[in-house]
Amino acid sequence: MSEAGKHIAFSPPDITQAEIDAVTEALQSGWITTGPRTKELEAKLRDYTGAAGFACLNSATAALECALFLCGIGPGDEVIVPAYTYTASASCVVHVGATPVLVDVAPGSFHISPEAVAAALTPRTKAVIPVDIAGVMADYAALKTVLEGFTAWEAANDIQACFTRPIIIADAAHALGATRAGQKAGSVADFTAFSFHAVKNLTTAEGGGLAWREFGMDSDELYSRAMLYSLHGQTKDALHKDGAGNWEYDIAFPGYKCNMTDIAAALGLAQFERYPQLLARRRELVQRYEAGLAALPVQILPHFTDEYESSAHLMLVRIDGAEEAARNAVIERMGGAGISCNVHYKPLPLLSAYKNLGWAVEDFPAAFAQYENEITLPLHTLLSDDDVDYVCASLAAAIKECC
DSSP states (O other): OOOTTOOBOSSOOOOOHHHHHHHHHHHHHSOOSSSHHHHHHHHHHHHHHTOSEEEEESOHHHHHHHHHHHTTOOTTOEEEEESSSOTHHHHHHHHTTOEEEEEOBOTTOSSBOHHHHHHHOOTTEEEEOOBOGGGOOOOHHHHHHHHTTOOOOOOOSTTGGGOSSOEEEEEOTTOTTOEETTEETTSSSSEEEEEOOTTSSSOOSSOEEEEEOOSSSOHHHHHHHHHHHHBTTBSSOHHHHOSTTOOOOOBSSOOOBOBOOHHHHHHHHHHHHHHHHHHHHHHHHHHHHHHHHTTSSEEEOOOBOSSEEOOOOOEEEEETTOOHHHHHHHHHHHHHTTBOOBOSOOOGGGSHHHHTTTOOGGGOHHHHHHHHTEEEEOOOTTOOHHHHHHHHHHHHHHHHHHO
């Protein structure tokens, strides 16, 4: 049973008076849609990630779709996606009319298998979408090695012409601030999509961003195309239409509507000022979890190693020897103790949308093995040290009872 009145939420936003004041100022400024605050946030995130360019949008899903669109990927093309991910990594491919090709994760890993990617390459392959799960970046060096051996590349637009291999579009929804081999998420993959959803480390309530590295295309031109994509293909946004006589505009193509607002950006700017402290606290919490779970029959996704440093977004734990039923019983037992837990992720072939596309989970044994005994524990900056200790003690009791 839970301690009296005990409730530990899974991932609430960490909002202070600074965020409230920033949003209030935005509301009072007269700029509540895309404006100067959005542009300021883009500049700060570009510099922070080490990217060549950065465009803020209304979600990471929109950012992924924008990257596919900019790269000219559509009907007749294939995009490789790990089976172990959230639907957004694959649904974006469907939205642009291309075909998602699911591949397994590496055995014992939550990350896409480079060997599986190599086996899935065809002359129709235009991109790969690796996932930086839980804030731990994928092994981009290994992935690039596989892709550089691809010999069937034929460029279909000017961006594709900058490459000799399928384009790497990272789903880094979890990974703002993460590094691998000393390089930050946003500067490693060709394109990188970030999420600023309410449950993410840095939130704009709803929001996302697309970063890109230098690869031979003019960054200002890429940014202009991303902005056109995000606002109906309109050649002049509200900020640039402001002022007498500046109403005139054109529609370059029938684009989408997925721009970020200045209200959201104001929240993000306030969060950004606090972000180093937020990441530092997440690291402390992970280390406390690691100490508290050390004696339990569990495997923890490492967040901090000599090779990489995570953004510590999710606390992924696998219960040794547990099957789905036992894992689910543990989650129920934790709920009874007042602790909200989750599972990251149900492999895509277990979901109706992807079953209907012809995928079967039996073809992804490594992904299913990761999923069937995985439980995600609360990890957020509103947790106290005592909360973490309580979660660890409760998990020990739940495993003893259910497994």
